[in-house]
Amino acid sequence: MEINTEELGDKIVRVLKTIYDPEIPVDIYELGLIYDVFVNEDMDTKILMTLTTPNCPVAETLPLEVEEKVKSLKDVKDCEVEITFDPPWTQDLMSEEAKLELGML
Template sequence: MSEELDTAVLGEKIVKVLKTIFDPEIPVDIYELGLIYDVFVNEDAEVKILMTLTTPNCPVAETLPLEVEEKVKSLDMVKDAEVEITFDPPWSQDLMSEEAKLELGML
C-alpha cells in the first residue's frame, strides 16, 4: 500500500526552499519578492512552478529558473520539477510582501 502524498506538506517544503533563493541584485528571496506566481503539485510528486523575473532582460534569466528547478528537485519527496517563466502579469513592486518592502526600506 503506497502512502498518499501530502501535497500541502510538500507545498510548504517547496516554499521553504524557494525562500533560500535570492535575486542577486536585491537582498530579498524570490518568494517574498513575489516572483513565484504559483506552485502546482500533483499526486505523482511532480511539481510545476510558474514564476516571473523582475524584468524580461534580467541578468539571471538563464540561471535563476534552473536554480529554482534544481533546488526543488533536490527535495526527497519531489519526483520531478519544471519551471515556467511568464511575464503575464508583469512583475511589479506591488507583488512584494510587506517583509520584502520593509527589508528594502520601502515602508
C-alpha cells in the same frame, strides 16, 4: 510515511525562500517572483514564476536554480519551471517583509 501535496508545497516554499535575487537582498518568494506552485498526486511539481524584467541578468540561471533546489527535495519526483511575464512583475507583488527589508515602507 506518505507526504501529502500540501505538505510538499510547504516544503517547496521553504526551499524557494532560500533563493535570492542577486541584485536585491530579498528571497524570490518574498519578492513576489513566484506566482504559483503546483504539486500533483505523483509529486511532480510545476512552478510558475516571473523575473523582475524580461532581460533580467539571471534569466538563464535563476529558473535553473529553482528547478535544481526543488528537485533536491526527496519527495519531489520532477520539477518544471515556467517563466511568464503575464502579469508583469511590479513592486506591488512584494511582501510587506520584502518592502520593509528594502526600506520601502
